[in-house]
Amino acid sequence: MTATNRQITLAARPVGLPKETDFRLIESPMPEPAPGEILVRSLFLSVDPYMRARMGEGPNYADPVGIGDVMVGEVVGEVVESNNPRFSEGTLVAGLLGWQEYAVTDGSDLRPVLTGEAPISTALHVLGMAGLTAYVGLLDICQAREGDTVVVSAAAGAVGSIVGQIARIHGCRVIGIAGSDSKVEFIVKELGFDGGFNYKTTEHYTRRLAELCPDGIDVYFDNVGGSITDAVFPLLRLGARIGICGQISQYNLEKPELGPRLLAYLIIKRARIQGFLVTDHFDRYPQATAELGAWMASGRLKVREQIADGLEKAPAAFIGMLQGANTGKQLVRIAEHE
Amino acid sequence: MTATNRQITLAARPVGLPKETDFRLIESPMPEPAPGEILVRSLFLSVDPYMRARMGEGPNYADPVGIGDVMVGEVVGEVVESNNPRFSEGTLVAGLLGWQEYAVTDGSDLRPVLTGEAPISTALHVLGMAGLTAYVGLLDICQAREGDTVVVSAAAGAVGSIVGQIARIHGCRVIGIAGSDSKVEFIVKELGFDGGFNYKTTEHYTRRLAELCPDGIDVYFDNVGGSITDAVFPLLRLGARIGICGQISQYNLEKPELGPRLLAYLIIKRARIQGFLVTDHFDRYPQATAELGAWMASGRLKVREQIADGLEKAPAAFIGMLQGANTGKQLVRIAEHE
Numbered sequence: 001m002t003a004t005n006r007q008i009t010l011a012a013r014p015v016g017l018p019k020e021t022d023f024r025l026i027e028s029p030m031p032e033p034a035p036g037e038i039l040v041r042s043l044f045l046s047v048d049p050y051m052r053a054r055m056g057e058g059p060n061y062a063d064p065v066g067i068g069d070v071m072v073g074e075v076v077g078e079v080v081e082s083n084n085p086r087f088s089e090g091t092l093v094a095g096l097l098g099w100q101e102y103a104v105t106d107g108s109d110l111r112p113v114l115t116g117e118a119p120i121s122t123a124l125h126v127l128g129m130a131g132l133t134a135y136v137g138l139l140d141i142c143q144a145r146e147g148d149t150v151v152v153s154a155a156a157g158a159v160g161s162i163v164g165q166i167a168r169i170h171g172c173r174v175i176g177i178a179g180s181d182s183k184v185e186f187i188v189k190e191l192g193f194d195g196g197f198n199y200k201t202t203e204h205y206t207r208r209l210a211e212l213c214p215d216g217i218d219v220y221f222d223n224v225g226g227s228i229t230d231a232v233f234p235l236l237r238l239g240a241r242i243g244i245c246g247q248i249s250q251y252n253l254e255k256p257e258l259g260p261r262l263l264a265y266l267i268i269k270r271a272r273i274q275g276f277l278v279t280d281h282f283d284r285y286p287q288a289t290a291e292l293g294a295w296m297a298s299g300r301l302k303v304r305e306q307i308a309d310g311l312e313k314a315p316a317a318f319i320g321m322l323q324g325a326n327t328g329k330q331l332v333r334i335a336e337h338e
Numbered sequence: 339m340t341a342t343n344r345q346i347t348l349a350a351r352p353v354g355l356p357k358e359t360d361f362r363l364i365e366s367p368m369p370e371p372a373p374g375e376i377l378v379r380s381l382f383l384s385v386d387p388y389m390r391a392r393m394g395e396g397p398n399y400a401d402p403v404g405i406g407d408v409m410v411g412e413v414v415g416e417v418v419e420s421n422n423p424r425f426s427e428g429t430l431v432a433g434l435l436g437w438q439e440y441a442v443t444d445g446s447d448l449r450p451v452l453t454g455e456a457p458i459s460t461a462l463h464v465l466g467m468a469g470l471t472a473y474v475g476l477l478d479i480c481q482a483r484e485g486d487t488v489v490v491s492a493a494a495g496a497v498g499s500i501v502g503q504i505a506r507i508h509g510c511r512v513i514g515i516a517g518s519d520s521k522v523e524f525i526v527k528e529l530g531f532d533g534g535f536n537y538k539t540t541e542h543y544t545r546r547l548a549e550l551c552p553d554g555i556d557v558y559f560d561n562v563g564g565s566i567t568d569a570v571f572p573l574l575r576l577g578a579r580i581g582i583c584g585q586i587s588q589y590n591l592e593k594p595e596l597g598p599r600l601l602a603y604l605i606i607k608r609a610r611i612q613g614f615l616v617t618d619h620f621d622r623y624p625q626a627t628a629e630l631g632a633w634m635a636s637g638r639l640k641v642r643e644q645i646a647d648g649l650e651k652a653p654a655a656f657i658g659m660l661q662g663a664n665t666g667k668q669l670v671r672i673a674e675h676e
Contacts, residue, residue, distance in 0.1 A: 031388055059607070061606045061607075139619040166372055169368065203632070222601070225599060225601055225602065226599065229601065244601050244602075244604045244605050245605070246605070247599075247601055247602040247605065250599060250602055256599065257599060258596035258597060258598060259596060259597065259598075259599045260594055260596060260597075260598070261563060261585075261588060261594065261595060261596070261597045263560070263563055263567065263582050263585055263611070263613070264563065264582075264585040264588055265613070266582045266611060266612070266613025267399070267582050267583070267584070267613040268399045268586070268613070268617055269399075269613065269616060270612075270613055270614055270618060271612075271613050272610065272611065272612045272613070273601070273604060273610065273611040273612075274604070274608075274609075274610045275601070275603070275604025275606070275607065275608055275609050275610070276605070276608055276609075277605060280608060
C-alpha cells in the first residue's frame, strides 16, 4: 500500500468541451478512517455525462464540484481497513467515492456489490446506475409496452445499449441512433436492435427515422437532445412518451443553441415528455438488478466495456466519452482486484 | 324562417394571420332533415384558437377544413324540425355544427345543453369545451394541488380565465399572463388571481415571473407557447407539471420560429410536459359541468362574454380573438332565442 493517495481534482471550469488541463492529478496523504469509518481502495471508476454538468456553475440538480475538489464519480472498490462493524475488510462496495485511489467514508452512502458471476465492473453499469437508469427510464418513465416502437439516442452508450435490449426483451421494436457505422453495427448485429443509423453520415434524420419506423414512434428515450431529438417529434404516435435522461449534445456548447419549437406536436399527439434522474429511483435497485442480472446470465443482455488503465487516464477517458469515442460502457481501472 | 341557409365557408388557406377574404359568406338552400335527422337553428357560435389550425394543411389531430367547406365550429342551437324521436322541437343542443345558420344532423354528435339558470351561451364556454378543457387540463393533466403555484398564459381568455379560478378554488396561488393592462386588471380584481402581468409591456418575462412566484412554479397551463412559455422553464419547481393546451403564438407564423432548447430543465426538475386535447376527455363532462355550474351559481366562478352580432361578424370576431382582442369568451350570436 502506498503512503499517498492520488486524486484528480477540478482545476478549472471548462469552457465548451473539457480539456485535460481542466483537471489536476495531485498526491495527498493517505486518509485514515476515524471510528465508525472505513477506508476503500478504488478498483474501477465510472465516467459519465452527468459529470460535465457538475463541472459547471449552471443550474443543476446538485452543487457543482468546487475548484480544487476531488471530481465526483462512482467507484467500485474494496474495503481495506474498517472501523465499522457493518463492513469487513475485503468487502466490495460501490458509491460516489470520487476520482481517487482511496476514500474514507462512514459507509452510509455505499451500496453492496452483488454482481454474482459477472465481473465486478458491471456494478458500475448494467448492475449499477446505468442499468437502473435504463430500466426505470424505459419501463417506469416511458412505460414501454409490447409492440411499441422505441427509439433510443446514444444507442451504443452505457445507458442506450441497455435501454434497447430491455425494450427488445419486452417485445418492442427498437431503433437506435449512434455516432459511427461501427456503433450501428454493434447495436444491430451484436445487441439485436431492429435497426439504427449513424447520425454523423445521415442528412435527414426525420426521413431516415420514418423509413425505420414506418408506423411512427411510441417511445423515445433521449440521452442526447438537439437536432436528433427534434427529428423525433414529427413521427410521434398518439400517446407517445418521451423520457429525457440526458442532453449530452448541449453540455459542451459555449453558447446555448436555438432549435425548432416542438410543443405543438405534443397537443396533436397527446404526447408526454418526462425528465428524470436515477437518484430518485434507488428503491428500484433490487428489482432492476435482479432482472438485469438474470438477463445477462442467460445471454439475453449483452454488455461491452471499454477500459482505460490508471487513474491518470480518467480525464482523457471522460473527454473521449463526451465525444462518443466509446462503444458500450467507459470505465477507468484504478487498481487490480487481488 | 328564411328559405335559405347562410353559411361561412373557407375560401382560402390563410398565410399568417387569417384575413376576412379567407372566408366566404354564401347562401344555400335550407337543408331538409331526412328520416332520423333533425334541423337545428344556430343561436350562438363559439370561435376558438383550434380553428386556425384546421384552416391550414399542417399536421393536425383532425383533417383540415376543405376549401369551399363550411368552417368547423361549435354551436348551441335549437331543434326546429325533428324526424328523430330522441329530439323534440324546441330542445336546446350543442355540437360541432359549423359556421352556419342551420344544420342537419342525426344528433349522434350532439350533447344536451344543461345550463340551468345560466344563460344558454355558457354551454359554449364554462359549461362546454372551454370549461372542460380548463377542468381536465388543470386537475387531471397538471394535477394541481392545494398550495401549488400555478401560472396560466392567455389568462383572460376563455380557457385561461377558468383555469385560474378553478386553481384558486382548489387552494392554489395563481399568476396569469395576459396581453393588456385591462386584462390583467380583470383577472386580478374581478377573477381573484393572485397576480399577473401584461407581456406586451414587460421586458423580462422570467424576471417578472420570479417576482410573482418567489417559490417557483409547480404548474404551468400553456395556451400560448413561444417566448412566454420559454420564460417559465427556469422557474420550474421539482416535480413541476406543464399542460400544453394551445400554442396560439405559433399558429399564425408564416415561418416557424426558433427558440431556446428547454428539455435539460426537465431533467434537473424531474418535470413533465403533457399535451392534451379536450376531445379525449368527454367522459369528464358530467362531473366537470356539475362542479363548474355549482361554482358559477354560488358566485365563486365568474365568466365574461364578448358577443359579436350576426353570422357575418364571425370572421372578424375570430380574427380578433386570435389577436387577443377579447377579454373572456368570444361568441357570435347567430339568432335570438325566442
